[in-house]
Amino acid sequence: MTTIKDVAREVGVHPSTVSRALDPARRGRIGEPVVRRILEAAERLGYRPDTVAASLRSGRSNMVGIIVPDIANPVFSPIIGGLEDVLSARGYALIVADPQPQRTGADDIVQRLVARRVDGLVLANVALKDNSIERCLSWKVPVVLVNRAEAEARVPSVVSDDVAGMRLAVAHLLELGHRHILHLAGPQMLSTGSLRRRGFVEAMHEAGFTPADNDIEEAEAFTREAGRAAALRLLARQPEATAIVAANDLLALGIYEALRETGRRCPEDLSVIGHNDMPLVDLVDPPLSTIRISHREMGEQTGQLLLDLIEGVRGDAPYVVTAPLLVVRRSTQPPRISR
Amino acid sequence: MTTIKDVAREVGVHPSTVSRALDPARRGRIGEPVVRRILEAAERLGYRPDTVAASLRSGRSNMVGIIVPDIANPVFSPIIGGLEDVLSARGYALIVADPQPQRTGADDIVQRLVARRVDGLVLANVALKDNSIERCLSWKVPVVLVNRAEAEARVPSVVSDDVAGMRLAVAHLLELGHRHILHLAGPQMLSTGSLRRRGFVEAMHEAGFTPADNDIEEAEAFTREAGRAAALRLLARQPEATAIVAANDLLALGIYEALRETGRRCPEDLSVIGHNDMPLVDLVDPPLSTIRISHREMGEQTGQLLLDLIEGVRGDAPYVVTAPLLVVRRSTQPPRISR
DNA sequence: TTGACTTGCGCAATCGATTGCATTAATCGT
DNA sequence: ACGATTAATGCAATCGATTGCGCAAGTCAA
CATH class of the missing domain: 3.40.50.2300 (Response regulator)
Incomplete structure (x- = not known):
């Protein structure tokens, strides 16, 4: 595994310079030709940033967790799919956790995910009262509810209307x-x-x-x-x-x-x-x-919302509702002439 | 967030002692009363080990990734469910990744997961030929195939018979x-x-x-x-x-x-x-x-196999087949009397 | 020409836990 | 009773990247 140091040595600059050159956001502070050489060397050496090391120092992990009651449920799996989609597009990885009621409580799962430094959490477990929300709130980890609303709207949620x-x-x-x-x-x-x-x-x-x-x-x-x-x-x-x-x-x-x-x-x-x-x-x-x-769409919206929250784009706690659609098939027809 | 140092200071021992006392495997080398005091203090301070920091030093992340073509597919979701089940029971987290063909190739995903230091990978993407396997092999990351076999059985796989x-x-x-x-x-x-x-x-x-x-x-x-x-x-x-x-x-x-x-x-x-x-x-x-x-069962077997591989329990590359079952309903019946 | 900035990059600390090695104290064999 | 083990713990380096601060060279205005 080639590290940032290897690249630095190769180019003849300090590791910190490499770090900055590799981050598009901070690249501006580095000279154009140096950036080019660093990029080239990184490519040539096959450098891959070590996400774990970055997380440790920076505090962000680029991971979010989702807690679902049942991954195989046809309601939740498309939600996960949509969520994963927008998340991965922005460089985030998705950890899915499925609390086994008999083994460990859902709030223990929250702890485990927080210990992994997830940047945000999606709660899809539908029980109306459980204290995962409190856990998240007290740990100040961004959280959004999906397919589930909360009476006091303390946290954002995405539900169907x-x-x-x-x-x-x-x-x-x-x-x-x-x-x-x-x-x-x-x-x-x-x-x-x-x-x-x-x-x-x-x-x-x-x-x-x-x-x-x-x-x-x-x-x-x-x-x-x-x-x-x-x-x-x-x-x-x-x-x-x-x-x-x-x-x-x-x-x-x-x-x-x-x-x-x-x-x-x-x-x-x-x-x-x-x-x-x-x-x-x-x-x-x-x-x-x-x-x-459209559960997939709900998942996508959830992802957007969570990322906005994580990246501080918005501070409010919106309550997103998606529009449902009537699909008429053959299980409904006019009633018999009655009386 | 309370760290291992806080616990150490509280008890009056060195952080390394706390680290050892907290790990059941190495606890034996530490005095019984000290262990007790450390455990108690950790509990009292609400200490949660920082998985990220541990990964950095130890090289293991206690995470495994699964690459699936479609999370919402009724074939794959129970596999994921079963997998997550056995994984979380052993303290591992599961990252699911769904390669968007248009966006990024599957082997890029392998890279991203490896950069996150996953301890193992499950490949559920069913294309007969793609080079994710080569990537994993060259990086020496334990990998098992599920719902998919490989002609040359270089890596273990779990499939239905x-x-x-x-x-x-x-x-x-x-x-x-x-x-x-x-x-x-x-x-x-x-x-x-x-x-x-x-x-x-x-x-x-x-x-x-x-x-x-x-x-x-x-x-x-x-x-x-x-x-x-x-x-x-x-x-x-x-x-x-x-x-x-x-x-x-x-x-x-x-x-x-x-x-x-x-x-x-x-x-x-x-x-x-x-x-x-x-x-x-x-x-x-x-x-x-x-x-x-039983796709769920396949997922469970996959998890077992991968964990064994990761923890070095076995070195071979077994080829697990699960037994299918005939379910007779009403779409089959004797043919009409012909001719 | 000089002082005030700006730009580009190096320095070193840091994140939190793990671990090989060193050290001290206790135990044992003879 | 003394050197040799063994047991229990401390020390400090380390994992790989990030980041606040500082320094030097360059730019600009007066």
Whole structure:
């Protein structure tokens, strides 16, 4: 491994000069011909700056960490992809950490990442209350939330506009002629779960309806199985309803299973609309109508925001919302002529 | 941030003593009571070792990098998940890098990761020939391939047993009574593409058949669209066939589309079997029979292997294959009574 | 010509932990 | 009881780059 000293010796200058010449930002203070010779020598010797040594002295590591509950989740993986994209374009590396609940708490992970001197942190773990945020705040490490909001907006976050999304879903069903619309909500301890529930209620209100508590059922997790179970409860309670809006595609697929089990058909007997537009939901039977969210774009926005924060471009804590899109497929249709 | 010096001063010993006391491996050389006092003080002061400083001196970073072509790909994300799992359990952090073809070559990424002093590298980029491997070899950084094999087995790799998988698929179709079986192959520049094609041919041979070149068509990418196009070509050429084994689930779904377009039905007119068992293929119409591969497990094995390599536990370059599993759903059934 | 700046670069400290070697104190064999 | 080990800890160099400060030469105005 050739170091900065080797280059310095080769050119006949002091290492510090090499350091400056190699940094485009400080290159200006060095004479033009010297810079050229240094660049040339560095190239020739195959010099690669040692990021670790640089971090130690400068305090910046050019690394950011992201904490996700499940890397393989189709919601989070595109977020990671988008994030990594903008990060690497600016020379940052991304460390992904997936807290194993049984092994170590999420805030221990924050510690570990901070010990690695990450310049910033992205929190994608969706639990509404956990103290990772406090940890970051107390350590003064730049942090942004993604796919998750915080009640007191102390830190910036990037989320989909759940109210707008729910508005789209409700408007679509209303337009088809549905009047009795249910909501299969996600876990209320999770950010998206509660946000979307609120979005649903608000959207219904705007349309002049007042959903009863009975019209909403909460699934215990964002899984097909939990969706199936909750749908069974909900349908037993409200057999007259003609449509359900689910807080998430997985829950919607759970509804499919519940319908099959109870001998109903989608969309003839019940319209179902999901949320997220995850891969392949256009191929299930029936193809799922849903609200499309560009998670990759959310990841990109998160990266931009975090980098701005790290590099001090902005001091405020913006709350970025990305616009959702209605995708109509075949799981929604007008209700049967009723009564 | 409290450093090792602070702890030393607090306890009244030399920093080096603290360093040793904190490392379980070298703790033995330090007196028991001193160790206790150091541990206690470290705890009380909230000491966190600075990983960066340690890396600089020791040369190890406790980080490994993984280079993947697409983080959001349902094949790779569970691999990353499994890998991260075993890595973090042993105190390693995982950097994921996703080479943007247009921006920077994959070997540039290798350089960047090496500059960060990663202790090891996982290559998941599937192109059969690229020189990342050479880079790693020349830099002597431990590397293992995952979901990809190399002709000359210079470096260890973890792959699914494609021959066994194809054997399962072929045996299943044979057992159902199919005799004219086609293969929709993946791109042959990709490791899985060529391995599975070979697997198919070999499995057919073992069963006493000799697939003609005409029975195999290569898709240009592992995507639904490429699968559809290739399936169209293949079906036009071999309208008499009763079954297709696809190199991958996405291709199988592409076949579904081609069938729909040409007015055939699956499984009545043609049986289709995929490969990977990616999420949700049990919900498409019809539910896809496929070969299940545990990508997460592959990721875990990769992690183990890499750590062993890094820590010098083993010097050989093992070639780990994981066993695939046949999952029968509804896209395969006995052929119509023919002739 | 001189004093005030500016420009270009060298000097040396520094970041925080690790580690080979040196040193002191305690233990042992005979 | 004394030299030889052994055990426990201190010392100081080191990893490779960054950076505040300082110095010398050059520039410019008066």
